[in-house]
Amino acid sequence: MSITKAEIEAALDRVLLPDGRSLIAHDLIRALAIDGSTVRFVIEAPSPEVARQMGPLRDAAEKTVSQLPGVQSASVALTAHGPAEAKPAAPSLKIGGHPKPQAGPTKPSGVQRILAIGSGKGGVGKSTVSSNLAVALAKAGRKVGLLDADIYGPSQPRMMGVNKRPASPDGKTIIPLHAHGVTLMSIGFMMEEGKAVVWRGPMLMGALQQMLGQVEWGELDVLLVDLPPGTGDVQLTLCTKSELTGAIVVSTPQDVALIDARKALDMFATLKTPVLGLIENMSMFVCPDCGSEHQIFGQGGVAAEADKLGVPLLGTLPIDLETRLAGDGGTPIAVGESAMAQAYGRIADGLIKGGMA
Secondary structure (H helix, E strand, O other): OOHHHHHHHHOOOOOOOOOOOOOOOOOOOEEEEEEEOOOEEEEEOOOHHHHHHHHHHHHHHHHHHOOOOOOOOOOOOHHHHOOEEEOOOOOOOOOOOOOOOOOOOOOOOEEOOOEEEOOOOOOOOHHHHHHHHHHHHHHOOOOOOEEEEOOOOOOOHOOOOOOOEOOOOOOOOOOOOOOOEEEEEEHHOOOOOOOOOOOHHHHHHHHHHHHHHHHHOOOOOOOEEOOOOOOHHHHHHHHHHHHHOOOEEEEEEOOHHHHHHHHHHHHHHHOOOEEEEEEEEEEEEHHHHOOOOEOOOOHHHHHHHHHHHOOOOOEEEEEOOHHHHHHOOOOOOHOOOOOOHHHHHHHHHHHHHHOOO
């Protein structure tokens, strides 16, 4: 007659510790195995000190099981939890500080192109365009990185659905994060959510230099840099300290937005950074009920500016509720196959065919 696991556990439930509770009640039995008429198991003590006192208990358990019908031999090992192995503390990684001297503009190793995505004005959807364009390029087969350089208002952690802190094996090298096929870095990964970054210009410049030079970007076809609004320290640092392939300017058709977009265009011209094209965001609103189109922010302003400058109009993107919901939810609309995803796909294809990504 073969022995069963239940019969063995019932026998061990009669082997009592000094407190009157059994081996089974204390959950000390591990690796119980039956091989024909041979039974093997382990008694795992809570500590090495306790294990040294449990020799008689081990002998009693072995004897009890070996006397069961169908058991010819019982082998019992006694082990214990050892103290947790102390792990060395991870090196401290600090972001920010005065920038290091550079001999000239540099580019991260393995990165083929760097595209800056800017706007003279906040609130025109530049970060939304950046995240969706990065995803669209990745879907088209490119190896894509996205650097959130908006130090004061980083939004890519939310838009890309990532909230972990990057690892650093040595306190200097930064291991980027990944989402939706895109390699990511943002100051938002390094800060507690809701915590303000209160830095002067040199700290911003140092942080940008670190995120460009100390991040292990790997092999990338293109690195998109989501710039903050305006024409300040971050833009100046990026354009003068890195080998930019070019810049893309995002604007709405509204006159007020175009005034600031022209300042961004002038800044890139002053810094000898080629403008690869313009993207008109919030170009229209399509009523979900009747399908009629409404030019809430005006019409054709960005197209006219592109024509005036002799640069391509890379695409026009309507106001879209699903795009906003997708960004807030951490999965950019370009991940799917909707009409908006296809619109971003067309912009990505244009950049690839033009040799810009």
